[in-house]
Amino acid sequence: MPSARIIGTGSYAPAKVLTNADLATLVDTSDEWIRTRTGISERRMTTGAEATSDLAYQAALRALAAANVDVADVDMILVATVTPDMFFPATACVLQDRLEARRASAMDISAACSGFIYGLAVADGLLRLGTFRTILLVGAETLTKIVNWKDRNTCVLFGDGAGAVVLRAGEGPRGILSTHLFADGAKGPQLMIPGGGSRHPISHQMVEEGLAAIQMSNGNEVFKVAVRAMEDAALTALKYNSLDISDIDLLVPHQANLRIINAVGQRLGLPEEKVCVNIQRYGNTSAASIPLALDEAVLAGRVKAGDLLLLCAFGGGLTWGSAVIRW
Numbered sequence: 001m002p003s004a005r006i007i008g009t010g011s012y013a014p015a016k017v018l019t020n021a022d023l024a025t026l027v028d029t030s031d032e033w034i035r036t037r038t039g040i041s042e043r044r045m046t047t048g049a050e051a052t053s054d055l056a057y058q059a060a061l062r063a064l065a066a067a068n069v070d071v072a073d074v075d076m077i078l079v080a081t082v083t084p085d086m087f088f089p090a091t092a093c094v095l096q097d098r099l100e101a102r103r104a105s106a107m108d109i110s111a112a113c114s115g116f117i118y119g120l121a122v123a124d125g126l127l128r129l130g131t132f133r134t135i136l137l138v139g140a141e142t143l144t145k146i147v148n149w150k151d152r153n154t155c156v157l158f159g160d161g162a163g164a165v166v167l168r169a170g171e172g173p174r175g176i177l178s179t180h181l182f183a184d185g186a187k188g189p190q191l192m193i194p195g196g197g198s199r200h201p202i203s204h205q206m207v208e209e210g211l212a213a214i215q216m217s218n219g220n221e222v223f224k225v226a227v228r229a230m231e232d233a234a235l236t237a238l239k240y241n242s243l244d245i246s247d248i249d250l251l252v253p254h255q256a257n258l259r260i261i262n263a264v265g266q267r268l269g270l271p272e273e274k275v276c277v278n279i280q281r282y283g284n285t286s287a288a289s290i291p292l293a294l295d296e297a298v299l300a301g302r303v304k305a306g307d308l309l310l311l312c313a314f315g316g317g318l319t320w321g322s323a324v325i326r327w
C-alpha cells in the first residue's frame with residue numbers, strides 16, 4: 001500500500017500584533033496573568049476584511065513552493081477551520097479559485113483545534129487508497145473575529161494564522177505512519193459558539209446575548225480534559241506503532257496553553273527540547289496551530305529526513321487525536 005508523505009510546509013500570520021498590554025486596555029487582565037496562566041505574550045490579528053481564505057492562500061503558496069509542486073497537480077484541497085469565510089461555499093472552494101487549482105476537489109473540515117489531525121487522517125486515507133496523488137491540507141483561522149472582547153476568560157487566548165502542508169502518495173518507509181481520532185459530543189457545550197446556525201439563527205437578540213462568540217463554560221475542566229486526552233492519544237499512537245517515547249524526535253502539540261503543553265510533555269517523559277512551542281507569539285490558533293508550529297520547526301532545521309514526529313491535538317467538539325510521521 002502506498003504511503004502519504006508531507007513534501008512541503010508553509011505558514012502565514014497577519015502582520016498586526018495584539019499584545020497582552022493591548023488586551024489589558026479592553027478587559028480586566030494583565031500581562032503577568034496571561035503569561036503565567038497561558039504562556040501567551042502576543043497574538044496576530046487580521047484587520048478589516050482580511051478573511052480566513054486570505055491567510056490560507058499565503059500559507060498554501062509557501063507550502064506549494066517548498067514542495068516544488070505546480071498548483072495544476074493538486075487533486076484535492078482540504079481546509080480545516082471553524083472560522084470559514086462564510087457558511088458556504090467552503091473556504092476550500094474559495095481557496096481553490098484563488099489558487100486557480102482547477103483540477104482540485106475541495107472541502108472544509110470542522111473539528112476545531114483537532115482539525116489539522118482530522119485533515120491528515122482524511123488525506124492519508126485518500127492517498128493510500130490511490131484516489132488522489134497530491135493533496136493540499138491547510139489549517140487556517142481568524143479566531144479574533146469570533147471572540148467576545150468583553151469576556152476575559154476567552155478573549156486573551158486566541159489568535160489568527162494559517163499553516164499548510166502538501167501531501168503526496170509515495171512508496172517506502174517515510175510518511176504518515178498512523179492517525180488516531182477521537183470525539184465526545186456530550187462534552188461539546190464546554191467550548192462552543194452556540195448561535196448563528198440552525199439552532200439559534202442570526203438575530204439581533206442572539207448577538208446581544210453573546211451567542212455569536214466563543215464560550216468556554218469551565219476553562220479549568222477543559223484544561224484537565226485536554227491534558228488527559230492529548231496524553232491518551234499520544235500513548236495510543238506509540239502503542240499502535242510499537243514505539244517508545246524515546247524514539248520520538250519531536251512532539252508538535254496543539255498550542256492551547258503552555259501549561260497544557262508542558263504537562264503533556266512531562267507525562268509522556270519528553271525533554272523540553274523535543275517539544276515544539278510557539279504559543280507565546282501566536283496564542284491559540286485552533287486548526288492552524290500544529291501546521292504553523294510544524295512549518296517553523298522545518299524552517300528552523302529542527303526536522304531531518306527520517307525523524308519521527310508525534311502530533312497531538314485537542315479542541316471543541318470535543319475532539320482530539322494524534323499522528324505519527326516518519327519525516
Ligand code: UT7
Pocket residue numbers: 028029030033034037038113152153154156191218219220221222223226255256257260284286314315316
Ligand atoms: O484549544 C483547546 C481548547 N482550549 C483549552 O484547552 C483551554 C483550556 N483552559 C485553559 O487554558 C485555562 O483554564 C485558562 C487559561 C482558560 C484559565 O486558567 P486557569 O488557571 O484554569 O484559571 P481559572 O479558570 O481557574 O480562573 C482563575 C481566576 C478566576 O478568578 P476567581 O474566580 O478565582 O476570582 C478567573 O476569573 O482567574 C480569573 N481570570 C482572569 N484573570 C485575569 C480568568 N481569565 C482572566 C484573565 N485575566 N484574562
